[in-house]
Amino acid sequence: MAADAKVKNHVQDIYVDENAVRRDMLLRRIGKIGLYFNPIFAYFFLWSPILVLVIFSFNRSRSVSTFTGFTLRWYNNIFNGVMGTEVGFSTQNMLLALRNSMIVSFSATIIATIIGTMIAMSLSRSNFPGKRILDAVLFLPVVIPEITQGISLAIFFNVLFGWWQSLTGQRIFPGFHTIIIAHVAFNISYVAIVVRARMANMNPRFEEAARDLGANEWQTFRYVTFPLILPGVVAGGLLAFTLSLDDFVVTFFNSGVGTTTLPVFVYGLLKLSITPEINAISTILMVISTVLIGISMLLQGRTALR
Amino acid sequence: MAYDIRLKNVVKVFSSGKHKGVVAVDNVSLDIEDGEFFALLGPSGCGKTTTLRMIAGFEQPTEGSILIRDEPMEHVPPFHRPVNTVFQDYALFPHMTVLQNIMFGLKMEGLSGDAAKQRAYEALELVRLPEVANRRPSQMSGGQQQRVALARALVKRPAVLLLDEPLGALDLKLRKQMQYELKSMQQQVGITFIYVTHDQEEAMTMADRIAVMSEGRVLQVGSPRDIYEQPQSRFVADFIGETNFISGTLESHDNGVGHVRLAQDTVVDVQMPKNFSLSSGAVTIPIRPERIGLLPNGNDSPFHNMEDITILTGHLLDSQYIGTDTRYTVKIPGDNEIVVRIQNVDYLETVDFEIGQEVQVFWSLKSTHVLDH
């Protein structure tokens, strides 16, 4: 008898409140569904405007509200110099803008990648007073609104050139140099952050081993450090190139005559009206950017360096 | 005697971050001879790696000086020092093949082409890995990487090879094999090895001399036998192997033999080290468990009338069978508990002891020794 009671008691201990379990399961199921739909909503908001743009770049009619059928006409227009019905668009102007964009992006990327890599190296490999502050300041251009950067750079150039004029009597006008300097200014941070992450992931023993085996500082950099951080440098460079290529705000405030870049050109068209050609150009720009960013991310994720 | 490496009163204080200053190495002086296999032994965090890194040139001593072949190394960067390092995690360059890794050091010397290749292959022969030349480090096992790291350092023909726990990442069996190979390799090439380890057995089996470190200081330098037989401090006695510490009071000494009272009616004789700091007072007698014999009380010990044998009576508290030996815990006069290890052999008559039984423990004067704390 006593033994029996014990067993029962024991079993009762294991009994659970079935209602509580059901309630729990329900909550968890709702949670799961929520978790599943949450990113879908998020991505929908992120991507739907872009999706609309892409879809309407293939729209047969000029309308941007109803889709009437598929065509490549607008892409054809861009590349074959067929003028749109709207004034101001010509393939020649677009290609000119594209050329300007390339000049700016390539120069800014190369300069920003070199300087950004150097900053990343000194921040992660040496110790100097004020390093922590510099480290924090590095992120500023990433968080400061672009409009602030654009305007502040414009004011900076204005002051600088005014001062130069009062000194030498020479007047300097904004142009490629101001755009490129402005782009370098905001790109350095992005490059430095990406390269720094790569450096932080690299075992410092590799560099010590190189020095141990007789490599001086330059040889250590040339044969060990640089090859190991190269994927990070390329990734940083691609990121910089992308940011530079589609930058509008900073460019807008610092451009001069004859330096219209592609995004500024598109903006100019937009002022007249939204045409399917704009959609087509934007789609092409977006595809290029996406591919570059994709490669950049692949490179950043490559091979552990521990 | 030619010294390859001399450390004179070397101090290293790390003063970075929030901590005021960590004294990683505290007034270390070492003279390491040409061709010696020298082990730096101590628990984790005692400053072994820091000492090695100062010799290699990766860290600068805060005080003191380091001489390699009588040259002061103060302003000599690592790439100009005639030493090479085998890192604990090997640090093989991941973007190079094994051959490129090994030839890297030669390339930095300006040696290239067939001559360099030949030396690299010789080095691979030496570590018995000739067939992996074109592999990447990531395609090899830990043991193979270890050998490549060794070849990469040895191909430079350094005066001194520094090894920082080089076998730490290997499994036990491989470690034993590599211990043997490293030792014979060292004898073959005749290079001075400075070998960092926290494994006392490894140090004992491989080294010609051992420096035992604790909290940044070198406590004792000597041959494995010296360190084991004549530990000069409690720490060394405890860290190397197992030791009983018997406490008593030194009453007098004559002819190098001290008389230590354990209890009112018990005085034992011990060997006195030269220049012992005390002539009387509280002392500790360290004695190894395997140096003590055990017999049931009442038996006439075969050693009874021999000179220099100390015999004490006590009773058995515990016995523990551990395969090769049996460990007996015995309470002896003066509230001392000691461990006695008796090897389990079949060619002698075995005695079955019972817990609580009265027993005799005995040891030779040669096994004794005294510490001042």
Ligand SMILES: Nc1ncnc2c1ncn2[C@@H]1O[C@H](COP(=O)(O)OP(=O)(O)O)[C@@H](O)[C@H]1O
């Ligand atoms: N770069 C460093 N900065 C600050 N403290 C350090 C540094 N390197 C080592 N230490 C400290 O110095 C002491 C000795 O370290 P280490 O030489 O690595 O010991 P071991 O190799 O014997 O384990 C430890 O307390 C460690 O925390």
Ligand SMILES: [Mg+2]
């Ligand atoms: Mg260490």
